[in-house]
Amino acid sequence: MMIAVGVGFSTIALAAGTQVYNPQTRTWSNYDRTAAYRYYRQHKQVPEPFRMQVVKFRTAEKPGTIIIDGNQHFLYLVQPGQQAIRYGIGVGREGFGWAGIVRVGRTAEWPTWTPPAEMVARDPNAAKWAGGQPGGPDNPLGARALYLYEGDQDTIYRIHGTPEPWTMGLDVSSGCIRMVNDDIIDLHARVQVGAKVIVLMQGAALYKGV
Amino acid sequence: MNNATDRQSGAGRGLIAISLFLSSVLAACQSSPTPDQMTRTAVETAPADLQLICANAAAQSRGVDTATVLPTSSRKLDARTYQVQLNASGTTMNCVVDDQGMVSSVTAA
Numbered sequence: 001m002m003i004a005v006g007v008g009f010s011t012i013a014l015a016a017g018t019q020v021y022n023p024q025t026r027t028w029s030n031y032d033r034t035a036a037y038r039y040y041r042q043h044k045q046v047p048e049p050f051r052m053q054v055v056k057f058r059t060a061e062k063p064g065t066i067i068i069d070g071n072q073h074f075l076y077l078v079q080p081g082q083q084a085i086r087y088g089i090g091v092g093r094e095g096f097g098w099a100g101i102v103r104v105g106r107t108a109e110w111p112t113w114t115p116p117a118e119m120v121a122r123d124p125n126a127a128k129w130a131g132g133q134p135g136g137p138d139n140p141l142g143a144r145a146l147y148l149y150e151g152d153q154d155t156i157y158r159i160h161g162t163p164e165p166w167t168m169g170l171d172v173s174s175g176c177i178r179m180v181n182d183d184i185i186d187l188h189a190r191v192q193v194g195a196k197v198i199v200l201m202q203g204a205a206l207y208k209g210v
Numbered sequence: 211m212n213n214a215t216d217r218q219s220g221a222g223r224g225l226i227a228i229s230l231f232l233s234s235v236l237a238a239c240q241s242s243p244t245p246d247q248m249t250r251t252a253v254e255t256a257p258a259d260l261q262l263i264c265a266n267a268a269a270q271s272r273g274v275d276t277a278t279v280l281p282t283s284s285r286k287l288d289a290r291t292y293q294v295q296l297n298a299s300g301t302t303m304n305c306v307v308d309d310q311g312m313v314s315s316v317t318a319a
Binding site: 019031056059061071073074100209 | 242248250251253255258261262276277278279
């Protein structure tokens, strides 16, 4: 079942307005696409909060459950002992965010990317891959993909790697959840097909699976 | 006249020095966020685990499966408390939870 609802304290899509703390200067600075790219070029990795780390996570959800906080740009993989592995993510840009409860329907290594018909129609770069772009370092799906299903139906949304690792912490995608390739490889190795996936996204207009 | 100006100027420099001293003391007292908290967003939502604790509490109060309750929005009420709004199979509910995960209320909106 897919329903569109308008509930919440505010029904407007909320801009991320992400800021990152610099411990050297003890200041917060805006983290937009330009700042993210500059940081990645300088440090060859994303800022510390968006790197894989184990955090405290109080939940009744079973270990192996994936919880995505689209507003804060984190993906949590629930572990035993009230802990989770936290990864940085990039999420859907304004108008492309969604929320819901789905599951991992299948997974793939170095997946083929097939652009949707509307993307083929508007984007010449996508048009050349209308028949499918083979997996590889330039493929938009990156090293691994977890295909999200609602019941037995493919939602068309995926958790996947990316050739643009600097986009963690940003609202950039068309609704997919993107991760640094090393992180999606790690997550893929830990996740079982069938795992529950809870997507939290304040201001999303589209809800799936609830 | 000149003496008065000098006194005013001296007092001004004194105030500036005191202000700088106090601001440096206050800056030294401010603690840096821990590495896992070195990011923030314009809208301060409740941490994901607290949102799901509320969803679990709402599901229990309605006697339904947790898979039918989804947090849809949240906000900070004060330094230690969050309000979480939930969609429970189409019904809107409100939950108040503290930063330790203690739910103080679950009500229909």
